[in-house]
Amino acid sequence: MVLQVLRRGGVGVDKRTGEFGYGVGEGVLGVVGELVGVGEASSGVDVQFGVGVNSVRRWAQTLPRGAAVIDLGCGSGFPLTEVLVAEELNVFGVDGAPSFVEAFRRNLPNTPVVCEAVQDSRFFDRTFDGVLAWGLLFLLSREDQRRLIQRFADILVPGGRLLFTSPAQPVVWSDVMTELESRSLGAEEYRRLLSEAGFSIADECEDEGQNHYFDAIKTNRSGSPLVNKEASV
Numbered sequence: 001m002v003l004q005v006l007r008r009g010g011v012g013v014d015k016r017t018g019e020f021g022y023g024v025g026e027g028v029l030g031v032v033g034e035l036v037g038v039g040e041a042s043s044g045v046d047v048q049f050g051v052g053v054n055s056v057r058r059w060a061q062t063l064p065r066g067a068a069v070i071d072l073g074c075g076s077g078f079p080l081t082e083v084l085v086a087e088e089l090n091v092f093g094v095d096g097a098p099s100f101v102e103a104f105r106r107n108l109p110n111t112p113v114v115c116e117a118v119q120d121s122r123f124f125d126r127t128f129d130g131v132l133a134w135g136l137l138f139l140l141s142r143e144d145q146r147r148l149i150q151r152f153a154d155i156l157v158p159g160g161r162l163l164f165t166s167p168a169q170p171v172v173w174s175d176v177m178t179e180l181e182s183r184s185l186g187a188e189e190y191r192r193l194l195s196e197a198g199f200s201i202a203d204e205c206e207d208e209g210q211n212h213y214f215d216a217i218k219t220n221r222s223g224s225p226l227v228n229k230e231a232s233v
């Protein structure tokens with residue numbers, strides 16, 4: 001097992017060893033595990049992972065000023081929630097770790113945050129124009145990921161946007177710090193779940209930090225964006 005240094009919040013594969021890792025929280029820590037059921041994944045992927053600031057900023061800029069956005073697994077709020085706040089969105093945070101929530105309250109005292117597991121969260125009992133789940137989904141069980149994607153659809157307004165990250169390959173790895181299993185269902189499965197939940201994918205991409213992200217729009221059940229449907233009537 002190799003301990004490698006990754007920037008916070010990123011995930012990916014060491015092209016030399018084929019090992020998989022992600023960074024959590026402030027600063028850096030090493031997390032490694034083994035790829036499961038992945039053929040080509042170990043080639044052509046660098047070992048450094050970015051924090052997603054540019055991708056999240058671009059996404060935030062697609063939303064109107066004042067739009068309500070919930071940041072799930074927001075951590076300390078730095079730097080990603082701060083990007084949302086800087087873009088003048090109406091931001092809400094959820095994180096399951098009390099220490100991160102405490103840090104979040106210090107970093108962003110005017111931004112509401114709750115310390116709840118996303119599996120049980122009431123998500124402030126409201127709907128949102130955007131849901132951000134950067135570096136979160138793959139920490140959950142397969143079943144919780146499936147349920148949460150449906151919950152994303154429930155809390156988004158029609159035309160609302162979802163941005164989340166998870167590796168494109170179906171992989172399982174273990175967190176060296178917590179020894180918890182992490183898993184990506186893989187892009188094919190995420191596409192299927194998104195479609196079932198009534199999303200269309202606006203963009204799916206590997207960003208400069210090697211974060212594989214899904215940028216999806218809540219549509220009607222037949223998979224076409226509500227905005228297009230309305231326009232065509």
Ligand SMILES: C[S@@+](CC[C@H](N)C(=O)[O-])C[C@H]1O[C@@H](n2cnc3c(N)ncnc32)[C@H](O)[C@@H]1O
Pocket residue numbers: 008009010023024025051052072073074075076078079080094095096097100116117118119133134135136139140
């Ligand atoms: C990899 S960090 C990502 C933090 C932040 N989104 C970022 O990208 O900078 C994962 C975050 O999700 C939180 N988290 C993990 N499992 C969670 C769960 N089941 N419910 C709520 N938060 C969770 C962790 O406490 C941590 O803050």
